[in-house]
Amino acid sequence: MSESNSSQPLLTLSKVNKSFGAVHVLQNVDFSVRPGRVTALVGDNGAGKSTLIKGLAGIHSFESGTYTYEGTPVHVTDPKQANALGIEVVYQDLALCDNLDVVHNMFLGRELTKGMGLDEAEMEKRATTTLSGLSVRTLKSVRQNVASLSGGQRQTVAIARAVLWNSKLVILDEPTAALGVAQTDQVLKLVRRLADNGLAVILISHNMNDVFQVADDIACLYLGQMAAQVDAHEVNHGQVVELITAGRSGDLGLPDPSTTGAVA
Amino acid sequence: MSTVTTAPDQLPETEAQGLGQAWRDYVGRVRGGELGALPSVLALISLVVIFTALEGSTFFSAFNFANLITQSATIVVLAMGLIYVLLLGEIDLSAGFAAGTAAAVLAVTLTQRGWSLPLSLAATIITGVLIGLFIGLIVAKLGIPSFVVTLAMFLALQGLMLIIIGEGGTIPIRDDTVRALMNSNMTPVAGWILFGVVVLGYGFTTYRAMSVRRKSGLVTQSAQVWLIKLVLLAGMLGTAVFILNQERSRNPNLTSIQGVPYVVIVILVLLVVLTYNLTRTSFGRHVYATGGNAEAARRAGISVARIKIYCFIACSSLAAVAGILFASKDQSVSPSTGGSTTLLYAVGAAVIGGTSLFGGRGRIRDAILGGLVVAVIGNGLPLITDASGIQFIVTGLVLLIAASVDALSRRRAIASGRL
Ligand SMILES: Nc1ncnc2c1ncn2[C@@H]1O[C@H](COP(=O)(O)OP(=O)(O)O)[C@@H](O)[C@H]1O
Ligand SMILES: [Mg+2]
Numbered sequence: 001m002s003e004s005n006s007s008q009p010l011l012t013l014s015k016v017n018k019s020f021g022a023v024h025v026l027q028n029v030d031f032s033v034r035p036g037r038v039t040a041l042v043g044d045n046g047a048g049k050s051t052l053i054k055g056l057a058g059i060h061s062f063e064s065g066t067y068t069y070e071g072t073p074v075h076v077t078d079p080k081q082a083n084a085l086g087i088e089v090v091y092q093d094l095a096l097c098d099n100l101d102v103v104h105n106m107f108l109g110r111e112l113t114k115g116m117g118l119d120e121a122e123m124e125k126r127a128t129t130t131l132s133g134l135s136v137r138t139l140k141s142v143r144q145n146v147a148s149l150s151g152g153q154r155q156t157v158a159i160a161r162a163v164l165w166n167s168k169l170v171i172l173d174e175p176t177a178a179l180g181v182a183q184t185d186q187v188l189k190l191v192r193r194l195a196d197n198g199l200a201v202i203l204i205s206h207n208m209n210d211v212f213q214v215a216d217d218i219a220c221l222y223l224g225q226m227a228a229q230v231d232a233h234e235v236n237h238g239q240v241v242e243l244i245t246a247g248r249s250g251d252l253g254l255p256d257p258s259t260t261g262a263v264a
Numbered sequence: 265m266s267t268v269t270t271a272p273d274q275l276p277e278t279e280a281q282g283l284g285q286a287w288r289d290y291v292g293r294v295r296g297g298e299l300g301a302l303p304s305v306l307a308l309i310s311l312v313v314i315f316t317a318l319e320g321s322t323f324f325s326a327f328n329f330a331n332l333i334t335q336s337a338t339i340v341v342l343a344m345g346l347i348y349v350l351l352l353g354e355i356d357l358s359a360g361f362a363a364g365t366a367a368a369v370l371a372v373t374l375t376q377r378g379w380s381l382p383l384s385l386a387a388t389i390i391t392g393v394l395i396g397l398f399i400g401l402i403v404a405k406l407g408i409p410s411f412v413v414t415l416a417m418f419l420a421l422q423g424l425m426l427i428i429i430g431e432g433g434t435i436p437i438r439d440d441t442v443r444a445l446m447n448s449n450m451t452p453v454a455g456w457i458l459f460g461v462v463v464l465g466y467g468f469t470t471y472r473a474m475s476v477r478r479k480s481g482l483v484t485q486s487a488q489v490w491l492i493k494l495v496l497l498a499g500m501l502g503t504a505v506f507i508l509n510q511e512r513s514r515n516p517n518l519t520s521i522q523g524v525p526y527v528v529i530v531i532l533v534l535l536v537v538l539t540y541n542l543t544r545t546s547f548g549r550h551v552y553a554t555g556g557n558a559e560a561a562r563r564a565g566i567s568v569a570r571i572k573i574y575c576f577i578a579c580s581s582l583a584a585v586a587g588i589l590f591a592s593k594d595q596s597v598s599p600s601t602g603g604s605t606t607l608l609y610a611v612g613a614a615v616i617g618g619t620s621l622f623g624g625r626g627r628i629r630d631a632i633l634g635g636l637v638v639a640v641i642g643n644g645l646p647l648i649t650d651a652s653g654i655q656f657i658v659t660g661l662v663l664l665i666a667a668s669v670d671a672l673s674r675r676r677a678i679a680s681g682r683l
Contacts, residue, residue, distance in 0.1 A: 079565075080565070091563070095557070095559065095560040095563040095564065096557065096560055097552070097553045097556035097557045097560050097561065097624070098556055098557065098624070099552055099555070099556035099557075099624035099625055100549075100552060100553060100556060104549060104552075104553075108549070108553055108560070108561070108564040108566070109550075109553075109561070109564030109565040109566050110564075110565070111546045111549060113546060116545065117540070117544040117545055118544055118545060118546060118549065121476050121477050121479075121480040121482060122480070124477075124480070124482050125480050125481070125482065128482075141483070143483075145298070
């Protein structure tokens, strides 16, 4: 189902830090993502998940630490740079235009042109290819307006749009938060297929069922620190919940303050 | 690997869509709240039927048909410009006086300063560009609602017009070319040539688009549907040209009046160029995106501010073109040019034609359909009643109905869209 554990990381963060004023939001965070695997990023509200993602996507940059991409250190300081590296983010509140059709949305801001005008035929062809490459069969037509789609179909379009650009890393911020059971299943299967097609996927989720259904790796942030990044098959539901709420579980996670003398 | 089967599974069709499919798609779109040209065409047909029934002989005469075209031309061009800002969900209340100000520049440079026609026309259009640039910069960069900015401009431009026109009050237009625009007609033969160019041009471009899609292996309408559309267009335009080519002079022995008014060329060129601009270029796509979801447009890397500025420039520049038509129609420019109900009728025309006040939905052709509805009311009602008050009330009601259709179809689209 997924690539071997030994594949080289696509992206590695080492000891990155980020503060907003006096608030030290990310503290010496280590994090890595491998191609062909879904890495779930979990943590309580305010743990720093979104801040970490925004740093990866160049919306703001880390203050210290190293950001390695495909083996070379990079400094990603704006979103276009991240796009150029092959990093695409699917935001929680979908950035789709209801009044445009599926093709128009997938190519929005990066339309293909031929001569003076748009190359509609080529765009439609590529959109259709991308959607069928993801085995998306639920769209009646790629020429229908996004307004007429269900929540799951909209999420599908947003994800397909991220994949269209030969991206290597797709980051999804709570893609199933607003969806019903059937549609959640539909989107999770799509997330799985992205990884099976060789992409690296980061999935932020609060839903443990979702996480265990698709994730290969689980990275848990606790108050701005990386409590643990583990193989999903080596932990159970309860351990992950403990990592989220207490930062440690048994010998996993952050050192116990009572044994090291640190103050939480 | 599993496939997704939660929603009604339907594989995309790959063969050409026949008549039945085209009709089912259309019904589906209308049911889903995408009414398109339907309401305005229905309104146009019922108004024509009503007026013909009540005052058939005078209303449905060739003379009146030509009147309809020249009466609606200024409103149509203004509405075309307004569609750019309405698509963004903005408004330009000053477009009427932008037309007036541009017309004043035309009159002063042409009649008083004796500039050559091209130079004078250039100055007129540049006036429109500058007005639009000013409004656009303030709306986009300072974030002041366009309603307020253009209300201020509505007043300021009236003042500017007075200053440009000066004490005299009314400046005559003596240039024959400008006067001909709204007052002269093509020869009947030229009318048929125009008809041929339009029908062949439409047939050729739509056929080429179809074959490009077929070559790319995409779903396309069948040749049958294409032919029916082409025949319908040819039938409608042919009828119009035929009627306009009839002698409509009250006294044919003295002066002959027949043929398609020259202004029709202006309208057709604008229709083609602006429709291309809005539907076939990245810029146009970004206009719709900004009006549909500005935040999504911004995240997609579109400069929303730049789009806004360009749309206000488009609006005021087209208002300047309307200004030229005003000057031609009245054969003079006065401080009231572009004032009174001009702007309201133009906004009304766009909305009646199907452009949404909520942004994100509208087409250039809406200006023509809506402009014709407004002109038919203005043209037909006086034949029935002398009370000019009735005309205002009826036009107001039609606008209200159009806005309600807009709001209801939008609600319908939202309801049928998000489950
Ligand atoms: N732009 C910002 N300015 C100041 N504080 C911020 C900013 N963004 C996030 N924070 C703070 O950083 C912490 C982590 O936030 P965030 O990364 O959004 O957490 P999560 O996504 O895990 O819920 C929170 O305490 C939040 O208040
Ligand atoms: Mg968050």
